[in-house]
Amino acid sequence: MPQVNPSVPLSPLRALASRWWIALVLVVLGAGAGVSAAYATPTDYTAEARIAVGSQSLDARVVAGYSQASQQLAADVSRYVNDLQAQQTLSTVLGERARDVSLVAASPIPSSSVVRVEVTASDRETAVDGAQAMAENLTNTVNATTAGSGADALLQQYTDLSNKTSVAQQALADAKANLDSLTGARASQDELSAARAGVEQASSAVDVLQVQQQAVGQRYRNAISSTPAASGLRIVVPGQIEYTSLSGDVQRNGLAGAVLGLLLALGIAVLLDRRRVARHPSPTPDGPAPVAAGPRSVDVDRDLEATSEKW
Template identity: 55%
Template structure:
């Protein structure tokens, strides 16, 4: 069925008929989106990498070591809390800490490496923030695993004093027991002296075991011997990406789409206006039937018989 010239066409047809308008508005919308992208602040992502456990081949040949290190990396990544980490960055970054938008840590699949990322409004802040968070994570885990050398040394000194006191108490108890046995004291007194000697000797044994364990921990901390849970920064922080490209693409598409929708709306409005004007012009013009109807009485008058 033929399309009536006085009726509107479909929206897509109207748009196709005005393709120059559509192209101009699409280009204008895309340019507007590109200009807006230049005004949107760019977010930079700083990235640092932290390795869990020893990276030597000697450690990795141990059965199950790699699997345990991978699992440990997943657990350690949970140490980094976004809100807490942002608060810890304030002493490092100062006023620039307000530029930090996100802090995260995640294990790299199939490895014992933790990926630390910091999103910030500037590349410098993102880099320094990622480096600071990675180093804080290393210090936190390593200190929890081996203990700071100075703290361990002070604990060892305090424990050594307790061992010396317990040794003296044990020697006095042994002397009291020997004296009670030599003097022929009552059985109850001898038994009480023996009980005291045994208790002081047991307390001395416990303190000496603790002293030996603390001494070993101090040696490990001083020599910095890597343990299974020791962390180390294997890649210093650097900017890994920014969102300027994705923002530009998104706003370009949004601008072009807005321009296309505007072109479609204008094309439909123009086509409907054309249809209304065409309809009004057609109704105002006399038709053939109207002309014949006006001429009919005249023709009838001419055919009447004369007298």
């Protein structure tokens, strides 16, 4: 390690490095103080419940456009939750504990037909009960408006038509195969005409069924694309704690305390280094250095003394 000139101040970082133990102690103390402050601060608990919007069956999802319509419906349903409704619902279910609730929110999960209901409170049990109560209230409210909408009947009709269309398409494929085999076997014109008529009849049946299927599918999309005619809501995840503010507060406060401790250590190290320099001032004379007296200057002084004695 190079020698340090006691009369020259060090840079702030070198001053801190030379007194590293100060930084270590203050960083540990600062981080500990920040963590202690986080634990002393009241903790907020956020509970979450999830609601599926519309039918979740595979039959419904094969309908063209169903996924987009159900996602839009989830966004519309989430708007049912508002401050006034939340206040009334929570006051009825939680009673006096409703005052511990600080936030109620509902939002759709992106690219899905699921709605997330969140309740934040200062008590764990209150947050869980509040999220479950809001989810049940939203489900019951929306389902009450969807009773008798006919969406389930339309879905069943669409499924039946899909099955019939599959059977008709298979019959068309068999008719075409029969016509090909008769053509290759050089059958009579009467047999070929009958085979062609069978193909045309099977093709017409498929076309009719496909048109009916598309019409029913459009009616079903219209039925589930508006909130009053929704296909129904169902709670898929009951209320449970999603996260707390404690973990985030511990990290933020601990880091802030460590940074403050490091800055304080830097300031103390610089101050101690300046005091060291002040105790060892640099040798800088005020005027020019005196000239050493030589032999000639001594003789001149003696002549001046003799002249002064004569006078």
